[in-house]
Amino acid sequence: MSSHELELGFEQLLIERGVVAAGSGAVVPLHFDAQQSRLRIAAGSVDPTHFTYRNPERAAVVARTFPWSQGYVTVAVPYLTALDREAQVAGYAYNRCYEDLRGTLAASVAYLREAGLRAVSLFDSNQAFDKGLARRAGIGLVGRHSMVMVPKVGSRVVLGSIFTEQLLSVSVGRRFRSDPCQSCRRCVDACPTGAIRLPGTLDAHRCIASILQQDSWSPVDRKLVGARVYGCDSCIDACPIGWTSRKESAPAPLARWLTVSDQELLGEVGHWYIPRRDPFYVRRNVANALGNRGSLTLDERRALALLCVSSQTRERIEGLRALLRARWAR
Numbered sequence: 001m002s003s004h005e006l007e008l009g010f011e012q013l014l015i016e017r018g019v020v021a022a023g024s025g026a027v028v029p030l031h032f033d034a035q036q037s038r039l040r041i042a043a044g045s046v047d048p049t050h051f052t053y054r055n056p057e058r059a060a061v062v063a064r065t066f067p068w069s070q071g072y073v074t075v076a077v078p079y080l081t082a083l084d085r086e087a088q089v090a091g092y093a094y095n096r097c098y099e100d101l102r103g104t105l106a107a108s109v110a111y112l113r114e115a116g117l118r119a120v121s122l123f124d125s126n127q128a129f130d131k132g133l134a135r136r137a138g139i140g141l142v143g144r145h146s147m148v149m150v151p152k153v154g155s156r157v158v159l160g161s162i163f164t165e166q167l168l169s170v171s172v173g174r175r176f177r178s179d180p181c182q183s184c185r186r187c188v189d190a191c192p193t194g195a196i197r198l199p200g201t202l203d204a205h206r207c208i209a210s211i212l213q214q215d216s217w218s219p220v221d222r223k224l225v226g227a228r229v230y231g232c233d234s235c236i237d238a239c240p241i242g243w244t245s246r247k248e249s250a251p252a253p254l255a256r257w258l259t260v261s262d263q264e265l266l267g268e269v270g271h272w273y274i275p276r277r278d279p280f281y282v283r284r285n286v287a288n289a290l291g292n293r294g295s296l297t298l299d300e301r302r303a304l305a306l307l308c309v310s311s312q313t314r315e316r317i318e319g320l321r322a323l324l325r326a327r328w329a330r
């Protein structure tokens with residue numbers, strides 16, 4: 001098979017798997033991303049425990065991890081977000097889009113290996129800056145809200161990359177002709193906590209999506225997250241790029257998540273980032289969201305009452321706190 005045939009076949013595979021954007025590039029150090037990360041760590045605007053901030057140098061130089069790699073292909077797999085802006089679970093966490101991404105990356109690696117090339121894939125990893133790879137591959141821009149956005153669907157995508165020993169030329173989807181953020185600040189206005197400070201940078205200490213993943217909360221954090229349980233779609237939903245790719249989604253089964261066993265709960269939301277994989281943190285987030293929201297249904301009231309008699313003291317405290325807060329929220 002010639003290189004051209006290999007690339008055409010690869011593009012076809014990606015299109016068939018629903019990839020909305022893909023691009024390729026040479027494996028080179030991402031010094032700009034490393035420098036941005038260092039500046040943000042120094043400014044105290046990030047959570048330094050977040051995976052890519054633990055070791056920016058490592059994430060910038062992929063060749064340290066895969067010395068044989070010459071080229072890479074970054075793919076964007078879309079997901080649908082809820083029309084409801086108050087959705088309590090973000091679209092990427094509610095839809096199982098990471099399963100789609102994992103499947104696409106596995107199929108891509110298998111395709112390249114079958115053609116005799118060495119290949120591996122990465123996503124959500126501290127071994128590579130997803131954003132930097134996507135930007136260099138030309139598939140999208142980093143928006144004012146700090147996320148990569150691609151034409152047609154905006155930031156409603158999850159990203160992954162395939163590294164291989166041959167430089168490939170792969171291109172799927174359209175490209176932006178100009179920067180849509182130039183005359184827009186809808187995401188800034190829509191952010192409920194004012195977390196979007198400078199264009200393209202977030203204050204992680206105010207970003208709801210980040211706070212919800214922390215294992216300890218201050219009273220301010222408890223209030224800031226509002227009725228969210230996991231992630232936050234407000235800035236993504238405000239973005240005019242990709243409005244048409246939204247859909248109605250069923251509400252999250254919050255009362256059930258408070259009452260099912262640990263095993264069942266992790267079976268449903270185990271793909272989330274949960275501190276130490278401890279189901280308590282999911283129940284804490286659910287109880288806090290219900291308390292902040294108020295107007296409880298009978299099922300939600302019962303579920304919180306059951307949490308108040310849990311065998312774990314910290315769960316009993318969360319249940320009681322939520323019931324008291326819901327009274328004030330009415």
Ligand code: SF4
Nearest residue numbers: 191207208232234235
């Ligand atoms: S995810 Fe939510 S809190 Fe974070 S920047 Fe976007 S709108 Fe603001």
Ligand code: SF4
Nearest residue numbers: 143144181184187239
């Ligand atoms: S809402 Fe506007 S400013 Fe924000 S990312 Fe989208 S286009 Fe850019």
